[in-house]
Amino acid sequence: MTTRLESPRARSGVPRWPKATFGADLGASLVVFLVAVPLCVGVAVASGVPAELGIVTGIVGGLVVGLLPGSTMQVSGPAAGLTVLVAGAVHQHGLATLGVIVLGAGVLQIALGLGRLGTWFRAISPSVVQGMLAGIGLVLILGQIYPVGGLDQPARTAEKFSGIPGLVVAAATTAEGLSGLGLAVLTLVIMALWKKTPGRLGMVPGALVAVVAASAAAAVFGLPVAKVEVGSLLSALNPPTADAWGGLFTLPVLGSVVTFALIASAESLFSAAAVDRMHDAPKTRYNKELVAQGVGNAVCGFLGALPMTAVIVRSSANVQAGARTKLSRVLHGFWLLLFVVALPGVLAFIPTAVLAALLIQAGWKLLELRQVVALAREHRSEAFVVVFTAVLIVATDLLIGTLAGLALAIGKTAFEMSRLSVRSEHGADQVRVQLGGNATFLRLPRLLDHLEQLPAGKHVHVDMTTVRHLDRACRQAVEHWAAQRRRVDGSVELAMPAPAG
Template identity: 80%
Template sequence: MTTQLESPRPARRGPGAPRWPKETFGADLGASLVVFLVAVPLCVGVAVASGVPVELGILTGIVGGLVVGLLPGSTMQVSGPAAGLTVLVASAVDQHGLAALGVIVLGSGLVQIVLGLSRLGTWFRAISPSVVQGMLAGIGLVLILGQIYPVGGLAQPESTWTKFAGIPDLLVTTVTSPAGRSGLLLAVLALVIMALWKKAPAQLRLVPGALLAVVATSAVAALFAMPVQKVEVGSLLSALNVPTAAAWGELATPAVLGSILTFALIASAESLFSAAAVDRMHDRPKTQYNKELVAQGAGNTICGLLGALPMTAVIVRSATNVQAGAKTKLSRILHGFWLLLFVMLLPGVLAFIPTAVLAALLIQAGWKLLELRQVVTLVREHRSEAFVLVLTAGTILATDLLIGTLTGLAVAIIKTAIDVSRLSVRAEHDDEHVRVELGGNATFLRLPRLLDHLEQLPTGKHVHLDLTTVRHLDRACYQAVEHWAAQRRRGNCTVEVALPARVG
């Protein structure tokens, strides 16, 4: 007698079953505390780098935890203000004012919701990896170039050119002024602590290196009364930047509409690329891209209503969440609750943090975005892909994020079109006949090469042109071949053309 064994089906959660089981609560609670400790300095640092009040950065982190954390889409991703958007935010605030920030963020959130409901989220995975890496590297370069100024106690210039041009004055100020020397010392100390902490035992590394660096350097600055600028913190409620009627009037201007689309596309791409990376780090349920895009849009819509910073899923916090042992969405929800509790009960603690230390955190984040080892590997193995990467990053540095990314995408598309249009031409000659066999893809991009080969064939011989092995023959090449064959026949030459089964 044989018995058939059925594969076990996952138990369905009944209406009375707990949403987050007791057996995973302890792991999620511990992970949420670790992610919270990582999120605090990053939320503050991103806000400072973006040129907005510190409270707006923390507010975005709270919404990312309590709102996006509850919505379907991803299990392990943690959302909040991202270092990669500081360039966009600073530019938007400079051009349109802080009052318009909420309108831009809200508009971008609505665009994300539409993209998700239209099931376009999965299409973001079709973007060339070299363009994505170039975009991140460009953001990293801009971030590093901008944050070296707060280290020296100076405000960062607006354009890339002025940032480069101001480096000599920055060096002089850093070396000669007490604030510059103190800021440099604290920034270097923070970077050294974070680098050495990676080599500490795993049990100790449960305390994030960024948090340890902030606490240690803030203590040094207070103990020695260093003359450095520190974070300015106010009430969370008083910092709300609810869009006014005048700000809503900006919605009709092309510049604001362009900013909305730019925010939406970049934030969506960063969130979904982060999802792809985080999904490889755990064995929990994988991200549902369209639902995640809707969740990010809902979070940005609420952030826009509050006038806060835009949010994305952030790889640093998400990776920390996985590494800290999170099991369910509860960990990222609780991290938002701890942020809210902290800013309500202990906001004065942030006033001890030197801005030079936050700049050091963002410089480290920018350095990670560069991923130089991968760039070197790409240069060695795929030079054309490396060219797209370097071009994208360089254009972002020279112009802005949108132009640089679009340039990279355009070049990647052209490169792909050339790669898939490879055409082989093989000719066999004898006394009276010439047999020409084509292979690959005959598209208009290879039309000049095809015509060169055909026009060089000797006259007076019978030509057999075999295109049956061509995978794709577009209309341009088909018409060119037919025109060439007709010309030959008018010159009393015999030509046979064997066409593929299908002409595109």
């Protein structure tokens, strides 16, 4: 018998990267880096924070989370799905408090992971998650159409709707609006056509090609459009101040901490489930991945950067580019750090309208209209949960919409689980009523209607022995009906289900 000996390095949990896979991981890391650069910057700009903070979050996602146990192929960084949440928090609490919120969310994620609650996120209704992402996509699109037209994004949803006529006029009549609209259309067209590019050239991310081409067009033609404002990476860091820490235990800030933690955790772990289906490497260990995400967010919060999640776009690019180990995602963080240190001025050439187009496309993908239509054909109630959640997020905010969607999904499931069959067999002098299924208060109106319509003057035998579950409300209601019928016009016999256990 052969015994396999593990080195102390392997037993300690330090990742091992064999030479045989180094080339594949190196190539994949460059692809992920090229995908991450425009998205990190775009998410930061859309969130109303300095562009450098998006890069910082991407670096932490690679160099910190990339080294931690949990997932193998998943890549973390700033996500479009949190853009609406971050923008709202910055508007409500200020940029100085963002680090406190993100750090608090990270600590909460660590606690959830250590408490082995990571796997419970898999129990969230997929319809609620789909509705949450669709709602985020709608808000994202609604906000990013304004930078395309050369206007500042309104803070409130109602103002975004009411400002659309003025946006249309600005985009059609002003030089900045026409230029931004042209660059956005060019960006979207290039990304759409690049998907059809054959061979190795198609491995180059379409988003990167579109950003480079549109930025070059803006520079060559001297278009009057706003550009990304870039400063020093170190000067952009925004560690929480003493005043910011003072607001941590206020109810609004605590609410933001919980919201950030739950939404970021759900998005990361649902992304993990999707990415695990794409590769044959070791699957995600959900509790450890939740701790890793928490550590990453704690570091981002300490630096005053954006919150992070596992990002499906970068993760799928990592798998498709042939990554074999965690080295690819760690190296992508190193390339991001090298980029902002060596070539920070490159970002200043990118028009904000081009980044807005990237995020509009990201928002459109979050809508998943085809899946919603297919779901409506097969399960109308599930599709209703999706639409209800999305619309409520747009009308109110992310937390209220998501919680309301979750409550609706729970109520729908409870109603569907409480299926109750009621059949009556009428004889000459008696009626036999047979009940089956689950007799809960949700079906009580239907049950009482049936019992109260039974003909008078006959003996009634109510057989509930085949009922799987009889709650207290139904039991009391049936017993009350039987007592009343006995007093008025006949005899009633009740056969109750056997006691549980």
